[in-house]
Amino acid sequence: MTTYKSTQVTARKRIVIKLGGSTLEQLNEQFFKNFKALQTDYDLVITHGGGPAINRALKKANIESTTVNGLRVTTDEMIDIVQTTLIGEVNPYLVSQLTRAGIQAIGLNGFDAKLLTCTHLDEAVYGHVGEVQTIAHEAIEQLLQAGFVPVIACIGATDNGQALNINGDTVASEVALAIQAESLLLVTDVSGIRIEDTWQTEATKKQIDTWIAEGHIYGGMIPKVQGALDCLAAGIPTVQIVNDQLTGTTIVGG
Template identity: 70%
Template sequence: MTMSKSMHHTARKIVVKLGGSTLEGLNEAFFRNFKALQNEGYEIIITHGGGPAINRALEKENIESYTINGLRVTSEEMIDIVQSTLIGKVNPALVQQLNAAGIPAIGLNGFDAALLESTYLDQDVYGFVGEVVRVNTQLLDTLTAAGIVPVVACIGMSKEGQALNINGDTVASGIALAVHAESLLLVTDVAGIRIKDDYQVTAVETDIAGWIEKGHIYGGMIPKVQGAVACLQAGIPAVQIVNDALQGTTIKKEG
């Protein structure tokens, strides 16, 4: 992945990826802790998917949906619904909540100033699903330097102008790498990794491999922790799996 050419803004950045029930409404603890990070000097970029809202929209149209390797196979009919749901409903709802809480925010997607230039992941297998090849970091830097939080919907744009559905964690890690973020926060429905009823404050890569092997990490948490490890290996210093109060497990590299 390449970044657009720009005078790179060197402020400390955090990327926050919203998923799960947080997309249905953010709570007071989220706003409080979000503002605390801003007060510590961090510039924050939010990315989001919209699984629950997309599911409802597809059901309304009687369109069946399925996934392969955790990715929603997206037909030509579905991409229009995914695009309109994310950009038309989920994104403005999140932006409104942030602005109402006193956090200046602006909604974006891959089409805005070619923010997420993308290519088909594998059209024969996944249909209109993309992967990010270039991030317009200049746009993000300009907004964050002005004290505005970019809220990025996970819709990419091909060179031909076709909308592509992109996995939320994929967009979050791609943006985090492009802007040299200090940390990536994956906000989900649980307060991090729980092992034998105890939530872990920190973890390293080898811990995760062992926990998966022993069956302590299972189900939907497996792809999330594997994605976190992939982000670390790609160069992001720390990945946190947190709840909607931004509290949870920090995963770091060994040593």
Template identity: 60%
Template sequence: MTTFKSTQPIARKRMVIKLGGSMLEGLDDSFFSKFKQLQDAGNDLIIVHGGGIAINQQLAKNGVTSTVVSGIRVTSKEAVGIVQSTLVGQVNPALVHQLNKGGIDAIGLSGYDGNLLTCTLLDEELYGSVGHIEHVRAELLETFLVAGLVPVIACIGATDDGEPLNINADTVASEVALAIKADSLLLVTDTPGIKIKEEVQRVVTPFKIAQWIGTGEIYGGMLPKVKAALDSLGAGIPTVQIVGQQLEGTAIKSEGVFA
């Protein structure tokens, strides 16, 4: 008699996807269907988002000025309340709705929820109310993933006293990916990867990135993206990519891969 071994379930992979705030308003149903395809292919997803355009609009509406230093928004006490209400009250529920509409069971979160993000001030003199993540409560995210839910995280944390802190979305995505030991990190932007001399670089190394930062060819908003990518890669995340809306772009690999 022929017997067969029982088929072992294939282990699902974990993917953290960061959506840049500058591109959120232009996304259509076909974009969100890609997330469903990733999920159906065996990936547990966590989505982290910013809200640049919506935040800029609300700041302007309220007559509050804001600057950016090295890709990080300088956030005054007055501005951080607007950032918080915009991300948590507008951008996050709209994104959760689009995901739910696309057949993905999503749940909106911020750093406040279940003490998800424990933070301190990054550099109050330079950046104002901007947070540095000390700890990510990975077990909370584990609970949602096991339940088949997709956590959608708005980049707001808090001090021990409950004061809101704005956090760079690339940083949140990187820290979350490290905390849950993700298999891959995708930083989705309105630019399809790292561009040098107007040409997208398909595969790059940390060494080349350091060179381009030194020559000023990587600058502005791309700086925190490559830093988050390099930190994640260095800490053991196997795959880190900076991609556009088609989820294609630049793969960042350690030099050892090319040896």
């Protein structure tokens, strides 16, 4: 987890909203209403994934992929497809949805203004998966001041221009920390964390660690809870895993 110096002196409070791939393909009118209501009091930054779109593109190319700890192992032949799908397809789709709803959205990815500078997380295990080293948070802050809603795709770049695949939840939590957000909302296709048929309204680190160890939290929920816990530990006041109506699980201390 990267640390950043405070630049937030007179700025409005900020919320980072991460839209999971499954959610962003079916945003409804109520979501945009909720979004605009939040804009009254907060500056909003969107980060997004695109797992389902990547899966479709890989299938079309007859490429099978595997995950380790909820992260897609991204081979040489896959990284171009991942990059093209997230930057060329998912990001403009989302920007256009937001724009049509009257939101002044601007699409970005890790290459723009050196937004997400990365190194390989562990090339032997994950291939071209990035670990965030720096975030150009000033660029995000300037766009917010100019009235834009930055919409950030989860593609990072190494210093020598290699694109790296980063999990969308990880980008969201890193961005939230970099801009010292008041709140991080991880919007997904379920109403937060469910354990043995019970939706959890709150969850602590201790509970989450147990649930992961026992296999109640698995797959794509793992980077979500890990990012959420990192943000909470680093002082982001509110961290939630929610559905598209923004209700779900609040991650709490203890």
